[in-house]
Amino acid sequence: MRAFDWSATPLGDPGTWPQSLRSIVSACINSPILGAVLWGQDLILLYNDAYIPALAGGHPHALGRPAGDGWGEAWTLLAPSYYRAMETGEGFSAKMVRLELVRNGEREVTWWDFTAAPIRGEDGAIAGLLHQGIEITAQVQAEGESASERDRLAQLFAQAPSFMALLEGPEHRFALANPAYLRLTGRSALVGQTVAQALPDAAAQGYVATLDEVFRSGKAYKADAALYAVEPVAGGPVTNHLVDFVFQPVKDANDVVTGIFVEGVDVTERVNADVALRESQERLEQALSAGEGIGTWDWDVAANFVRTDSRFARLYGVDPQMAQRGAPIELFFRRLHPADMDRVQAAIANALNSGCMFYEEYRLVQDNGAIVWLVAQGRCILSDAGEPLHFPGVSYDITERKTAEQRKSALLDLSDKLRSIGEIAEMEFAGATALALGLGVSRAGYGTVDKVLETITVQRDWNAPGIKTIAGTLNFREHGSYIENLKRGETVAIGDVRLDDRTHSTADVLEAISARSFINMPLVEQGDFVALAYVNNAGPRVWSNEDVFFMRDVAERVRGATERKRQTEELAQLNATLEEQVSVRTQELMAAEEALRQSQKMEAVGQLTGGIAHDFNNLLQGITGSLEIIQRRVEQGRHADISRFITGATTAANRAAALTHRLLAFSRRQPLDPKAVRSNKLLASVEDLLRRTIGEHIELELVLAGGLWPTLCDPNQLESAVLNLVINARDAMPDGGKLTIETGNAHLDQAYAARKSGVKPGQYVCISVTDTGTGMSKDTIAKAFEPFFTTKPIGQGTGLGLSMIYGFAQQSEGYAKIYSELGHGTTFKLYLPRHLGEAEWEEDIPALGDEHVSDSGEVVLVVEDESVVRDLIIEVLTELGYRAIEANDGPKGLQMLQSDKRIDLLITDIGLPGLNGRQVVEAGRLLRPDLKVLFMTGYAENAALASGFLEHGMSMITKPFAMEALATRVREIIEG
Numbered sequence: 001m002r003a004f005d006w007s008a009t010p011l012g013d014p015g016t017w018p019q020s021l022r023s024i025v026s027a028c029i030n031s032p033i034l035g036a037v038l039w040g041q042d043l044i045l046l047y048n049d050a051y052i053p054a055l056a057g058g059h060p061h062a063l064g065r066p067a068g069d070g071w072g073e074a075w076t077l078l079a080p081s082y083y084r085a086m087e088t089g090e091g092f093s094a095k096m097v098r099l100e101l102v103r104n105g106e107r108e109v110t111w112w113d114f115t116a117a118p119i120r121g122e123d124g125a126i127a128g129l130l131h132q133g134i135e136i137t138a139q140v141q142a143e144g145e146s147a148s149e150r151d152r153l154a155q156l157f158a159q160a161p162s163f164m165a166l167l168e169g170p171e172h173r174f175a176l177a178n179p180a181y182l183r184l185t186g187r188s189a190l191v192g193q194t195v196a197q198a199l200p201d202a203a204a205q206g207y208v209a210t211l212d213e214v215f216r217s218g219k220a221y222k223a224d225a226a227l228y229a230v231e232p233v234a235g236g237p238v239t240n241h242l243v244d245f246v247f248q249p250v251k252d253a254n255d256v257v258t259g260i261f262v263e264g265v266d267v268t269e270r271v272n273a274d275v276a277l278r279e280s281q282e283r284l285e286q287a288l289s290a291g292e293g294i295g296t297w298d299w300d301v302a303a304n305f306v307r308t309d310s311r312f313a314r315l316y317g318v319d320p321q322m323a324q325r326g327a328p329i330e331l332f333f334r335r336l337h338p339a340d341m342d343r344v345q346a347a348i349a350n351a352l353n354s355g356c357m358f359y360e361e362y363r364l365v366q367d368n369g370a371i372v373w374l375v376a377q378g379r380c381i382l383s384d385a386g387e388p389l390h391f392p393g394v395s396y397d398i399t400e401r402k403t404a405e406q407r408k409s410a411l412l413d414l415s416d417k418l419r420s421i422g423e424i425a426e427m428e429f430a431g432a433t434a435l436a437l438g439l440g441v442s443r444a445g446y447g448t449v450d451k452v453l454e455t456i457t458v459q460r461d462w463n464a465p466g467i468k469t470i471a472g473t474l475n476f477r478e479h480g481s482y483i484e485n486l487k488r489g490e491t492v493a494i495g496d497v498r499l500d501d502r503t504h505s506t507a508d509v510l511e512a513i514s515a516r517s518f519i520n521m522p523l524v525e526q527g528d529f530v531a532l533a534y535v536n537n538a539g540p541r542v543w544s545n546e547d548v549f550f551m552r553d554v555a556e557r558v559r560g561a562t563e564r565k566r567q568t569e570e571l572a573q574l575n576a577t578l579e580e581q582v583s584v585r586t587q588e589l590m591a592a593e594e595a596l597r598q599s600q601k602m603e604a605v606g607q608l609t610g611g612i613a614h615d616f617n618n619l620l621q622g623i624t625g626s627l628e629i630i631q632r633r634v635e636q637g638r639h640a641d642i643s644r645f646i647t648g649a650t651t652a653a654n655r656a657a658a659l660t661h662r663l664l665a666f667s668r669r670q671p672l673d674p675k676a677v678r679s680n681k682l683l684a685s686v687e688d689l690l691r692r693t694i695g696e697h698i699e700l701e702l703v704l705a706g707g708l709w710p711t712l713c714d715p716n717q718l719e720s721a722v723l724n725l726v727i728n729a730r731d732a733m734p735d736g737g738k739l740t741i742e743t744g745n746a747h748l749d750q751a752y753a754a755r756k757s758g759v760k761p762g763q764y765v766c767i768s769v770t771d772t773g774t775g776m777s778k779d780t781i782a783k784a785f786e787p788f789f790t791t792k793p794i795g796q797g798t799g800l801g802l803s804m805i806y807g808f809a810q811q812s813e814g815y816a817k818i819y820s821e822l823g824h825g826t827t828f829k830l831y832l833p834r835h836l837g838e839a840e841w842e843e844d845i846p847a848l849g850d851e852h853v854s855d856s857g858e859v860v861l862v863v864e865d866e867s868v869v870r871d872l873i874i875e876v877l878t879e880l881g882y883r884a885i886e887a888n889d890g891p892k893g894l895q896m897l898q899s900d901k902r903i904d905l906l907i908t909d910i911g912l913p914g915l916n917g918r919q920v921v922e923a924g925r926l927l928r929p930d931l932k933v934l935f936m937t938g939y940a941e942n943a944a945l946a947s948g949f950l951e952h953g954m955s956m957i958t959k960p961f962a963m964e965a966l967a968t969r970v971r972e973i974i975e976g
């Protein structure tokens with residue numbers, strides 16, 4: 001044993017053995033008799049040379065190993081006595097112990113006397129047993145076979161520490177019962193009686209039935225800590241015993257059951273002690289649990305064994321049974337978070353050296369990836385020499401508190417950042433940072449989602465040290481099928497991608513981007529999945545509801561901040577462009593209003609067409625007829641009366657020009673242009689036009705009051721209003737009648753204004769249009785001013801006429817009123833406010849005079865494709881002293897502009913062949929940027945566009961025009 005290498009055994013090098021073990025081993029080695037030491041809970045075997053034969057070939061394999069390995073099959077019989085001695089601390093001795101051993105390859109029966117005495121360690125606890133004995137096989141064999149097997153068995157029974165009995169036959173009659181059995185049952189004699197007779201208490205508890213089954217089946221029955229309520233005297237006191245026992249069937253040579261061997265141990269004290277210990281531990285654990293404790297620990301520093309309770313051990317990933325016996329402290333570091341390892345080990349080293357209080361907070365990483373926060377508190381006990389002996393302490397679970405602190409801190413920091421950050425991308429990154437710190441994950445971020453392409457685009461994400469970014473565009477389908485959940489607005493939380501059906505086939509792809517576990521939270525706007533908040537963890541992780549709630553809290557805070565930012569930016573943009581938008585909207589409304597007015601004008605123009613065509617043909621006849629007579633008289637040399645025909649032609653032409661001018665002025669699109677107007681003069685100027693409109697079957701009378709006040713309005717709109725009223729009156733008199741237009745001054749007092757909505761008291765000019773037509777009902781009058789209301793057949797009216805007149809009156813700060821009765825005609829009164837200034841609007845055509853003559857001989861280029869018009873303009877310009885040059889189309893006109901000729905003014909028609917007038921001007925101004933231009937057009941539409949069409953130095957005149965008007969405009973442009 002001295003030469004044996006003990007360092008490879010559980011006991012280690014002998015130099016580290018406790019003194020109690022070294023002392024007893026020394027005594028054993030030097031003993032001349034068979035001796036062995038069984039050490040520790042596993043009964044490690046150490047023996048002297050005299051003990052070697054007893055092992056029957058087990059040496060040296062048995063040295064340093066549990067006793068069961070050395071004794072083999074024989075240990076089954078010996079083990080209960082030795083373990084009981086370890087538990088109770090009571091030694092024992094046994095005589096005539098029969099053991100079957102294999103020696104020299106053959107099984108033989110041996111006989112032994114031996115004893116076992118407890119060995120106490122330094123702390124007073126039972127640490128092992130001293131086993132000594134002697135083999136008496138030769139002595140027993142010398143005594144012969146005189147003693148019967150029954151006597152030897154009885155002697156063995158009498159000396160056995162366990163209770164034993166031998167039952168014979170199916171009635172279970174006692175053949176033997178040792179003293180331990182008698183003590184257990186509370187009886188003094190049992191042999192010769194059946195169990196049912198001798199132990200009615202046992203029979204009542206079902207033990208006889210169990211014996212019957214063992215005898216019948218031939219199978220042994222074993223029980224641990226079974227209750228046997230002992231009642232020696234019927235109706236007397238009852239004592240409860242807990243027993244471990246076996247009912248072993250005894251068979252003859254023919255394998256027939258002849259009896260039952262009963263053997264067992266009363267374990268009442270041990271079980272009660274275990275129960276008390278367990279209850280004590282449970283009370284301790286309950287107390288710790290109530291205070292968030294997880295258990296106690298005691299570190300034997302010298303032996304490097306840490307003993308803990310089961311809950312503590314499981315949390316640290318140490319086998320609970322090993323932890324109860326004692327486990328090396330290194331095992332308890334395996335789950336310590338890498339980031340906390342150095343700090344905790346330094347604190348432990350300080351506590352071992354100083355004996356100061358140890359207090360540290362740290363994290364444990366569980367196998368499922370969950371993080372548990374602990375606080376460990378204890379103090380190392382030092383020897384007088386300052387060497388560490390024991391280090392006891394207690395640990396508490398502070399996960400809930402630490403998690404709450406971390407998340408509260410993350411949310412506070414996030415709120416501060418969201419208030420100070422101005423960029424939405426930075427807000428999202430701040431949210432990702434809060435998620436990462438609050439959840440303790442490997443990665444966190446936000447991304448925009450294309451639901452159709454099933455992709456996510458990440459601009460920037462938060463990554464722990466050693467974790468690579470996934471910024472860019474990723475396809476959901478390449479990482480699993482959970483996109484379907486996200487599309488339904490469901491948050492996806494996967495604790496281990498290897499185990500989830502949605503990701504197990506793509507687990508390698510996810511693990512490659514450090515996403516062994518993750519949470520994906522869809523962000524929805526107006527019911528549409530548009531973005532994603534996500535966290536990834538490199539290892540598996542159990543996600544709690546609190547984790548998801550925290551993530552949703554962060555996402556909502558970020559979303560709220562980004563939405564407020566977007567709204568602020570939109571409001572700022574709105575404010576910046578509000579004036580422009582108001583202007584654009586106002587222009588749109590004005591354009592729409594003007595379009596309505598124009599449509600009404602066009603409707604009225606259509607009504608004028610028939611009558612005007614007749615009059616215009618008459619005027620043309622006068623012009624062409626007079627010219628033919630003049631031509632004939634000139635050919636005949638008759639000049640005496642030519643002037644009469646020239647005067648006739650001129651008069652007819654002037655009347656045609658005036659009629660055309662009136663039509664163009666009426667139909668031309670132009671904005672409201674209020675002027676001081678004399679209504680009588682305006683009505684007189686359109687009298688001919690009105691007569692042509694109503695036809696010869698209706699009588700027209702103008703009753704124009706003397707001393708009529710001027711009014712402030714748009715004269716063109718007033719003309720349009722009167723014309724529409726006249727057309728309505730004409731349509732109301734299909735069989736003819738009388739139409740009266742009357743003017744007068746009116747005063748609307750306060751009382752009248754109070755009765756009429758929208759009427760202001762004051763002085764007005766009243767224009768009345770009265771017909772003798774069919775009249776209107778009250779319902780029709782009530783709706784007459786409504787837009788699109790008409791009583792005319794479909795296609796014969798827009799329903800806008802009266803509403804436009806009403807709008808014109810309102811815009812002019814006036815008032816409109818209808819008086820009518822069915823069958824008695826209608827009177828429409830238009831009240832326009834009195835203007836206190838002088839009237840400015842006149843309709844006279846200017847006459848040529850000296851002011852039109854050129855004294856400098858300016859050069860004017862005339863581009864006109866109509867030769868008659870071109871020649872006429874050239875003739876007038878020449879008579880006025882201008883030097884006129886001409887071109888009959890656009891390209892020729894441009895060619896002249898590109899020459900080096902002096903050109904002071906360009907007069908050009910807009911509608912030219914080759915190049916239109918606008919193109920000629922634009923090309924000409926490249927060489928002559930200061931070129932002055934007068935456009936001519938025969939279209940009212942072009943005139944309406946003049947404000948956007950004309951640039952600096954440009955003007956426009958509408959055909960037909962009087963020569964005086966042309967001369968005036970030319971002079972204005974040249975001098976301007």
